[in-house]
Amino acid sequence: MPQRLSRRAALAAGAALFAAPRAAAAQGGWPERAVTIVVCFPPGGATDILARIVAQPLGEALGRPVVVENRGGAGGNIGMGHAARQAPDGYTLLATSSAYVVNPSLYPNTPYDPFRDFAPIAELGAAPNVIAVRPDSPFASVADIIAHARANPGRLNYTTSGVGTTPHLAGEVFKLRTGIAMEHVPFTGAGPATQAVLAGTVPIYFTAFGSIGQQVRAGQLRVLAQTGAQRMEDLAEVPTLGELGIPDAVSETFLALFAVAGTPAPVVARLAEEVEAILRRPAIRERFRQTGTPVTGGGPERLRARVAREVPMWREVIRQAGIRIG
Numbered sequence: 001m002p003q004r005l006s007r008r009a010a011l012a013a014g015a016a017l018f019a020a021p022r023a024a025a026a027q028g029g030w031p032e033r034a035v036t037i038v039v040c041f042p043p044g045g046a047t048d049i050l051a052r053i054v055a056q057p058l059g060e061a062l063g064r065p066v067v068v069e070n071r072g073g074a075g076g077n078i079g080m081g082h083a084a085r086q087a088p089d090g091y092t093l094l095a096t097s098s099a100y101v102v103n104p105s106l107y108p109n110t111p112y113d114p115f116r117d118f119a120p121i122a123e124l125g126a127a128p129n130v131i132a133v134r135p136d137s138p139f140a141s142v143a144d145i146i147a148h149a150r151a152n153p154g155r156l157n158y159t160t161s162g163v164g165t166t167p168h169l170a171g172e173v174f175k176l177r178t179g180i181a182m183e184h185v186p187f188t189g190a191g192p193a194t195q196a197v198l199a200g201t202v203p204i205y206f207t208a209f210g211s212i213g214q215q216v217r218a219g220q221l222r223v224l225a226q227t228g229a230q231r232m233e234d235l236a237e238v239p240t241l242g243e244l245g246i247p248d249a250v251s252e253t254f255l256a257l258f259a260v261a262g263t264p265a266p267v268v269a270r271l272a273e274e275v276e277a278i279l280r281r282p283a284i285r286e287r288f289r290q291t292g293t294p295v296t297g298g299g300p301e302r303l304r305a306r307v308a309r310e311v312p313m314w315r316e317v318i319r320q321a322g323i324r325i326g
Helices: 007-028 046-062 074-084 099-106 142-151 166-178 190-198 213-217 265-279 282-291 299-321
Strands: 035-039 066-070 092-097 118-133 157-160 183-186 204-208 222-226 252-260
Touching (some): 046 092, 046 282, 074 092, 074 099, 118 265, 157 190, 166 204, 166 252, 265 282, 265 299
Parallel strands (some): 157 183
16 A cells, blocks of 8 residues: 555545534534525515515524525625625525526626525425406406407507516516517516506506415406416416416426525535425415415425526526516
């Protein structure tokens, strides 16, 4: 046996000696202080609400406070870029939405890479987008919308919460799959878009169900179709687009939790385990359901698979629709 280690072996041994205390600290000492969840949107939205629902019980499970910090702006890019630059020590997490998989194809200089800059922890929840109208709308069905659009090309408007949001992309997918032309009238958020539809300013609304659940239950809006692969429990009587004969039109707005890439594996595993346990609690599941975003869960692998599937999917939709910001 040679008396001296090769340079490569020596480097590997040194790296192992360096990594061992770090991993041990991650398992035994972490967390030693508060953990911050960066929400990449302003307070009050679905991502913020669900992050706060999870934060309190997660803090109790970890034995340290879990603080929610809102860093909104640029469609979520400001918060995601900020989180990507933080130390990979388990003390900074990112709560985000489908913007995570959409923005890299929508903006010319996205400040993060969806595959390299973050480590998946858990998918929190997901909800289908929906097509909604006022109760007095002349459109009683999706077939009515398609027929009207074909008879009046380019003269029918629909609204969403903004350019490049998943409801906007759901609307573009609907147009592509049905071969109709509709004009997009975007607003800066679900609140203004909802008010525009209620006021009759725009006749058709593509939105995440969680944004209008209250109005639907109050009879102020009527849902004609949903874009999920299966019917949502709270919309059991509303057909999916697939059931209406419109193929390849599945879209959801999902919410998820990530760690900074390079965070020690034991920390990521601990976070995933604790979050999954929290999402199994009946009270938590009910609170998610009330927001219009049912719990999905599934841990890091499910979230990693969704990212791998949806980044190229939305890139192609954005290319076909010619959508660009900046």
